[in-house]
Amino acid sequence: MNKCKVSIILLSIGLCISSKIFGQTKQPNFVIILGDDISARDIGIYGAKNKNTTPNIDKLANEGILFKNMFVSEAICAPTRAELFTGLTPNRNGCNVNHAPTKKGTLSIVQHLSKLGYRVGLTGKTHFSPSSVYPFEMIEGFTKNANYNGTPPENWDGIKEFINRDRNQPFCLIICSVHAHAPWNAGNSSFWDPNTVVLPKNLVDTKETREYFTEYLAEIKLFDEQVGNAQKLLEKSNLDSNTALIVLDENGVGMPAGKWTTYDVGVRSACIMKWTKPYNNKLVTHALTQYCDILPTLIDAAGGVVPSNLDGKSLLPIIKQNNTEHREYAYFLYNNTREGPEYKMRAITDGQFKLIWNKPSNNLYAIRVINGFDFGYVDKMEDRHVRKMYLSWLAKAGYDKDASNIIQRYRKHPEFELYNLNDDPEEMNNLVENPELNFKVNELKNALLKWIEDQEDDFL
Structure with a gap:
């Protein structure tokens, strides 16, 4: 082995040792x-x-x-x-x-x-x-x-x-x-x-x-x-x-x-x-x-x-x-089997648009700690804060249309929801019926179906 090769090997070993000493590979x-x-x-x-x-x-x-x-x-x-x-x-x-x-x-x-x-x-x-x-x-x-x-x-x-x-x-x-x-x-x-x-x-x-x-x-x-x-x-x-x-x-x-x-x-x-x-x-x-x-x-x-x-x-x-x-996409799910009546949601976003698929869409959406009384649930915690909040909503919904609409948005979901997150980050304006966005609904739905299949999800 010539002196040049030996020098290179020794230099490499030295660099490795020094890097460990000075914490560079820590x-x-x-x-x-x-x-x-x-x-x-x-x-x-x-x-x-x-x-x-x-x-x-x-x-x-x-x-x-x-x-x-x-x-x-x-x-x-x-x-x-x-x-x-x-x-x-x-x-x-x-x-x-x-x-x-x-x-x-x-x-x-x-x-x-x-x-x-x-x-x-x-x-x-x-x-x-x-x-x-x-x-x-x-x-x-x-x-x-x-x-x-x-x-x-x-x-x-x-x-x-x-x-x-x-x-x-x-x-x-x-x-x-x-x-x-x-x-x-x-x-x-x-x-x-x-x-x-x-x-x-x-x-x-x-x-x-x-x-x-x-x-x-x-x-x-x-x-x-x-x-x-x-x-x-x-x-x-x-x-x-x-x-x-x-x-x-x-x-x-x-x-x-x-x-x-x-x-x-x-x-x-x-x-x-x-x-x-x-x-x-x-x-x-x-x-x-x-x-x-x-x-x-x-x-x-x-x-x-x-x-x-x-x-x-x-x-x-x-x-x-x-x-x-x-x-390319982020995917979401929700299974409401222990928090209220059975209800499943799947969703997908490309960063701008989000498609939500609710099933079964005719079921009442309810969470036991919020509106469990809607399906006969008696909460052992009488002063639960979030339920008190929701009850105040119900009281206002009796005379206020905006309050009524927000409660309906919470309790009843259409089968599909589409939102433009750039324009509507709080997802208040469902665009799924907009014919100009049919291409986006189809794109997201097909990608979501593939993910559901790949995940061996029982959603369908």
Whole structure:
């Protein structure tokens, strides 16, 4: 072997060793902060009409990557979390109704990252099963009770110990907040006046709606404070330079026509990421992305090979190369089998238009915690906030046409709905009867049918 070849080999070895010494090939840590029942439209950076709610999240978005078209597949808690943690859509992982278990034998974020040398811990709300699929290291400090009455206490000591335990081993930490899950009675709502707070168009304007929406904003602010505290802890622990921070707001608000639907209020999620070198930051992307894409992204960033059986695709081409294309369509479903009378919804969007397919369309759409009394359900929780809100709507509908129309939109759905999300983000104007858009209805319906078939969905 000549001296030139020897020199090249020695130089390569030296570069490899030095890169490891200086941490250039070190696996990144991951911290995911997950909200609870928050709609993206109520977060400042996503165009919230009510101010002073999310200064920490907004600052993070300006420093990091803002995903404008991130979606959950099913806007209820258990399916959202199962999709996030397995990289599989609800029909594929088995959790396609609320409170349902994930299929036994499914691999989750715990197994995938553990194979790559990670410790994987979680604090706060769980709402997933079985433990064999989700063997997280459980960290004390945040409440698991989404229905906590008042402001729950927080203790960051367990989180601090977890992230500082071993600097030679990468970690993945998931902080699961219970804000802004109902009841809406936590935090300081004095930042907003109920009389002047700006309500979305899909809510009936009543005294009760204004009061509860204001309290909901206060809970969003509590979630924002948790995001800020997590950032400060990472900085204080000198871990921020090698930790990717991901903020998600879960599915949408637990008010009528939000959670429990395929409307954007329910399925569109806030997603802000701040990565470390060599990844890009200060980026806004409109690429269509879904929760099942997040786990493959972590596996990819950790140096693993993304399994081919996952429904998700790594987001690193967006993050590293600013790719503008990721998915042609995003897909959604809702199965109302435990929350009320049987009702199924499937939906698809190309980013501009959304088609919703309701079946059976002649059934009364009802959610037990909101209008369960419509089908004889007696709620054990007499003072449930969202039901009080809905009852105030019914009272106003007796003399107000706009209120009556909003209630009819909530309770009765046509077989098909088509919305132009650019012009009508709150999906109040159904365009399905517009003959000029027949081509779009056919395109989206055919793509949706193919997805239903590929997912082995029993919708039809």
